[in-house]
Amino acid sequence: MARTTKREEIIQAADRLFxxxxxxxxxxxxxxxxxxxxxxxxxxHFKTKDEILDAVxxxxxxxxxxMLSLWETEGDRPEERIRCFIRILIVNQAKILSYGCPVxxxxxxxxxxxxxxxxxxxxxxxxxxxxxxxxxxxxxxAKDADDLAMHLLARSQGVATLANAFHDETFINQEVQxxxxxxxxxxxxxxx
Amino acid sequence: MARTTKREEIIQAADRLFxxxxxxxxxxxxxxxxxxxxxxxxxxHFKTKDEILDAVxxxxxxxxxxMLSLWETEGDRPEERIRCFIRILIVNQAKILSYGCPVxxxxxxxxxxxxxxxxxxxxxxxxxxxxxxxxxxxxxxAKDADDLAMHLLARSQGVATLANAFHDETFINQEVQxxxxxxxxxxxxxxx
DNA sequence: TGGATTTTAGGACGATTGTCCTAATTGGTC
DNA sequence: GACCAATTAGGACAATCGTCCTAAAATCCA
Numbered sequence: 001m002a003r004t005t006k007r008e009e010i011i012q013a014a015d016r017l018f019x020x021x022x023x024x025x026x027x028x029x030x031x032x033x034x035x036x037x038x039x040x041x042x043x044x045h046f047k048t049k050d051e052i053l054d055a056v057x058x059x060x061x062x063x064x065x066x067m068l069s070l071w072e073t074e075g076d077r078p079e080e081r082i083r084c085f086i087r088i089l090i091v092n093q094a095k096i097l098s099y100g101c102p103v104x105x106x107x108x109x110x111x112x113x114x115x116x117x118x119x120x121x122x123x124x125x126x127x128x129x130x131x132x133x134x135x136x137x138x139x140x141x142a143k144d145a146d147d148l149a150m151h152l153l154a155r156s157q158g159v160a161t162l163a164n165a166f167h168d169e170t171f172i173n174q175e176v177q178x179x180x181x182x183x184x185x186x187x188x189x190x191x192x
Numbered sequence: 193m194a195r196t197t198k199r200e201e202i203i204q205a206a207d208r209l210f211x212x213x214x215x216x217x218x219x220x221x222x223x224x225x226x227x228x229x230x231x232x233x234x235x236x237h238f239k240t241k242d243e244i245l246d247a248v249x250x251x252x253x254x255x256x257x258x259m260l261s262l263w264e265t266e267g268d269r270p271e272e273r274i275r276c277f278i279r280i281l282i283v284n285q286a287k288i289l290s291y292g293c294p295v296x297x298x299x300x301x302x303x304x305x306x307x308x309x310x311x312x313x314x315x316x317x318x319x320x321x322x323x324x325x326x327x328x329x330x331x332x333x334a335k336d337a338d339d340l341a342m343h344l345l346a347r348s349q350g351v352a353t354l355a356n357a358f359h360d361e362t363f364i365n366q367e368v369q370x371x372x373x374x375x376x377x378x379x380x381x382x383x384x
Numbered sequence: 385t386g387g388a389t390t391t392t393a394g395g396a397c398g399a400t401t402g403t404c405c406t407a408a409t410t411g412g413t414c
Numbered sequence: 415g416a417c418c419a420a421t422t423a424g425g426a427c428a429a430t431c432g433t434c435c436t437a438a439a440a441t442c443c444a
Contacts, residue, residue, distance in 0.1 A: 006421085022304040024216055027401065038423045043404060045421095100300050107357045108297050111290075112214040122357050150354060150363055151370070158350030162342060165299045165314050171342055178343070198391085220432065230393045235434060237391095 007045050009035045015056045019095075019102045022109055023053060050117060057120045060102070064124060068131045078135040079187050085132065085152070086179045089159055089172055097167050101160035103128075128153060140190035148186060155179060199237050201227045207248045211287075211294045214301055215245060242309060249312045252294070256316060260323045270327040271379050274344070277324065278371045281351055281364055289359050293352035295320075320345060332382035340378060347371060 004012070013034040017026040028049070032039045046052045071084040089096065099105070103124045110118040132149035141148055159175045162168070196204070205226040209218040220241070224231045238244045263276040281288065291297070295316045302310040324341035333340055351367045354360070 020304065022216075022301065024214075025305055028403090029400085037421095040404085040424055041422055042402095047403085049402065099304065104353050104357075105300050105304065108292050108300060108353065109214065111292065111356055112212065112297065113217055125354070125357050147366060150358075151367070154350030154354045154367065155347065156350065157353040158346030158348065161296050161300065161349040161353065162317070162346045164303055165296075165317050166342075174339060175343070175346065219430080221430085229391095232394055232434085233392055234432095239433085241432065 006035070006037070010037075010042075010045055010052070011055045011059050014052050015059060018053070018056055018106065020099050023106065023115075024109065024113065050115075053115075053117055054120065057117060057124070060124055061120075061127065064127050068127065071131075078138040079183055082132065082135050082139075082152070082183055083180060085128070086156070086176055086183070089156060089176050093169055093172055096160050096163055096172070097169060098164070100164040101157060104157045104160060125153065136186070139187060141186065152179070152183075155182075198227070198229070202229075202234075202237055202244070203247050203251050206244050207251060210245070210248055210298065212291050215298065215307075216301065216305065242307075245307075245309055246312065249309060249316070252316055253312075253319065256319050260319065263323075270330040271375055274324065274327050274375055275372060277320070277344070278348070278368055278375070281348060281368050285361055285364055288352050288355055288364070289361060290356070292356040293349060296349045296352060317345065328378075331379060333378065344371070344375075347374075 010031060014026070014031050017030055017034065021030070028042050029039050031052070032042055046055070071081050074084060075081055095102075103121075107118070107121050107125065110121050129146070129149050132152055133145045136145035136148045155175070156179075159172060163172045202223060206218070206223050209222055209226065213222070220234050221231050223244070224234055238247070263273050266276060267273055287294075295313075299310070299313050299317065302313050321338070321341050324344055325337045328337035328340045347367070348371075351364060355364045
């Protein structure tokens with residue numbers, strides 16, 4: 001039983017499956033089978049597939065925000081916090097090698113589908129963008145904080161995409177090192 | 193009539209649709225409607241959907257190779273040729289803003305589908321990788337040519353993904369400028 | 385012109401999709 | 415034990431999917 005309701009169980013399963021197989025390639029049956037309920041009973045919890053996607057996106061936004069808040073308390077310098085962001089490439093290495101970045105791949109898919117929830121999915125990117133911008137401002141990069149945030153986001157995306165395609169974990173480690181070096185360089189230029 | 197056969201017409205339409213809507217979200221009907229043939233007649237040209245995908249990938253490989261060969265003849269320094277690669281972010285700006293990178297999004301999708309043609313699609317990345325590596329070797333980066341090639345590929349991928357999500361063309365221009373600067377820096381460190 | 389070949393249109397097929405309805409079951413409250 | 419609400423299972427539904435068959439039409443060649 002634990003604390004999770006059936007609804008939360010469904011959202012968790014959908015979250016996992018949407019990431020692994022993609023949104024469109026995941027069916028009601030797949031999710032229902034995963035949480036051990038009948039396919040028909042699905043309608044009681046969610047009226048449409050978009051409703052599940054919406055719930056999944058909201059859940060991702062929630063725990064992403066939670067993660068960012070947690071990082072905010074770790075370390076006392078903004079560089080160390082940004083390093084937390086860079087390190088997710090290492091922490092989630094295995095998943096990234098198999099399925100890419102959860103945010104990037106979802107946004108790409110929804111863009112191709114012309115899906116109405118596209119904008120909501122993009123908020124995931126915005127969450128990271130705003131948080132990173134905030135950190136760069138604190139580093140002394142008031143002027144180009146947003147550019148630096150976008151730059152770092154893009155670098156991470158690229159690493160995830162390539163690592164996924166080539167199934168290359170050495171590449172991830174190399175690029176993470178370069179990103180850390182880049183970050184250090186930004187810390188130096190900021191003070192001047 | 194021109195020179196194109198019906199089969200080539202189908203491949204072209206499928207190529208375009210796979211890029212815009214994604215592979216799975218494009219149906220036989222969609223392609224058939226695009227090239228003005230009946231849905232049933234499709235079977236005469238292609239037995240399965242995978243067969244079309246295979247043909248599309250082969251076509252992409254062919255004209256990508258052709259493009260790389262063309263770049264090989266432009267300019268006399270490898271830096272100028274690599275700049276051709278970077279510039280596709282500008283040349284295909286409108287499409288990238290709407291649909292992302294054709295290579296990256298296809299590989300990501302096929303990875304999620306666990307599709308057997310995944311490896312063939314990845315050859316598109318390899319084509320660029322090998323070509324870029326070749327240019328970096330000529331620049332004097334014999335040792336780290338492959339790392340530089342992968343790095344540049346990843347940067348481009350990230351830019352495409354973010355530009356697509358945020359529909360931001362200014363971001364593309366900024367990042368292209370940074371990539372060119374980075375390339376110049378590599379040209380300098382190579383000679384030493 | 386006549387016959388062979390290529391290409392076509394139309395529809396059947398079984399499976400799967402998202403959606404929706406209904407009747408049965410469960411669980412808690414008086 | 416009786417009542418009420420929450421939750422369930424099973425299946426119907428129309429549409430769409432990829433696949434495949436067949437007969438007609440178009441095209442080519444002798």
